[in-house]
Amino acid sequence: MDRRGLFSVGLDAVEHAAVMPMQRNEHEFVDQEWAARLSLDLLTRYLANLHAEMTGAPVEPQWQRFFELASDCSQSPEHAAMAGYNAHITVDLAYSVSVAGTRDHHAFDFFRIVDQIALHGNSIIDSTRSAYGADLGPLWSGFFIGDAVDSVVGEGVGTTAMLRIADVGYNSLTLAHGFALQHQPTEVEARHRIHGLWGTIDQVLGGLNYVGSL
Template identity: 55%
Template sequence: MKFARTSARLLFAVLLSALPTAIAAPPFASATAANTIAQACGTPLAAAEIDHIVALSNVSTLPASPSLERLEDEVARHQEITEILVRHRDWRGLFSIGLDAVESTAVMPMQRDPDSFGDRDWAHALSSDLLRRYLVNLHAEFTGAPVDPHWAQYFTMSKQCDSPPAEVAMRGYNAHLTVDLAYAVAEAQTKQTHVADFYRIVDSIALQADTIIDRTRDVYSADLGPMWRFYVLGEGLDRLVGEDAGSEALLRAADSGYNTVTLAHGFALQDPRTAPMAETSIASLHESVGGAIGVLSDLGGL
C-alpha cells in the first residue's frame, strides 16, 4: 500500500510553528541539571550559548498579535538558535536545520509577497503560531521546564547517541507536522476559504525537499531520503504491516493524504463537539507514525 502523493506536501510543510504561551526560565537547580541541558549528542554548549538560546526562545518578548513583523522576528530568532546548535553538531538541531532551510527558501518569500495569499493575515497567523510552538518547547528544553509530550520524545532521543540521527530528525518532523500543525490550523481559525492558501504554502515547501535533505546530510551525516520516499511513495509501508506497525490510523492517513488528515484535524479542533475526538485522533496518529519511524529504523530504513 502506498501513501497518497499529496502526503508529500505536508511532510515538506516543515516550516510554520508556535505556541501562544511562554514558559518562564527557572534557575538551574544543580550542576547536574545544567550539564543535562548543555549536553546532547555533539559538543557541549557554553553557558553563554545556553543563555542566548533561552533568551531567543522566550516568546513573551515577541509582539502579542500575529503579524508579519512577529513572524519575521520568530524566524530570525530560530535561525540564530539553529546556527548555535549546528556549530556544535548538537542533535537538538537535527529538526531545526531543516525547519530553518524551508523557512528561508519557501515560507518567508511567500509571506513577504503581498500577492501570495488570499488572506495574508491568516497566512501570517498560521506560520507564526506553528513556529512559536517549537520555540516554546526549545525554551522548556533549555531551561529544564517540562516539554510537551510529543516533543519530549525528540529531545530525549537527541541525547541517545547510539540512535540513528535520521530517526531523531524524523521524530521532530512527526511532532511538528502531526501535532503542532493541526493545532496551529485551529489556532489560526482556519476556514474553508483558507484551504487554497494552506495548500499553496504546502506546495511551495515541497519544492524545497532536496534542500532539507542536503543540509541535514551535510551537517549531521543523516540521510532523510529513505524516510522522505516512505512518505511520498509509500515505500516500506508493506514492511510495516508485516511488522504489525501498520496501524489503522497510519493506513487511514496514507489513503487520505497526510496533509488532508492534518487539515481535517485542525477544523475538528475548532468545534467543541468534535474537538475531543480530534485530540484522540491526533495523539493516535502521532503514536502510529512514531512507531513506524522506529520500526523502519530497526529494519535499516533510516
C-alpha cells in the same frame, strides 16, 4: 555535536527557501494575515518547546520524544529527525490550524503553503546531510510506501496503510483535525485522533529504526 539541532537545521532551510519568500509577497495568499498567523503560531510552538528543553521546563510529549531520541546516540539521526517532523506536522500544525481561526476559504492558502514546502524538500535533505550526515532522502521520496514498512508490520499491511494516508492526503487530514479542534462537539475526539496518529507514526519510525531501515 548537539543532535537536538536535527530538526532546527531543516526547519531553518525550508523557512528561508519556501515560507519566508511567500510571506514577504503580499500577493501570494488570498488571506495574507491568516497565513502569517498560521506560520507564526506553528514556529512558536517549536521554539517554546526548544526553550523549555534548554531551561529544564516541561516539554510537550511529541517534542519530548524528539529530544530523547536526539540525545540518544544509539538511535540513528534519521530516526530522531523524523520524530521532529512527526511532532511538527502531525501535532503542532493541526493545533496551529485551529488557533489561526482557519475556515473553509483558507484551504487554498493552506495547500499553497504545504505544496511549496514539499517542492523545497531538498533544502531539508541537504541541510540535514551537511550538518549531521543524516540522509532523509529516502523518507522524503516515499520510502514509507514499500518493503521497509512491510518489514515492520507485515507484508502488505504497511504498504496499504501508507497508501491510504497518501490517497487521503496527510495534509488534508491535518487540516481536518484543525477544523475539528475549533468546535466543542468534536474537539476531544480530534485531540485523541491527532495524538493517536502521532503515536502510530512514532511506532512505525521506531520499527524502521529497529530493522535498520532508518
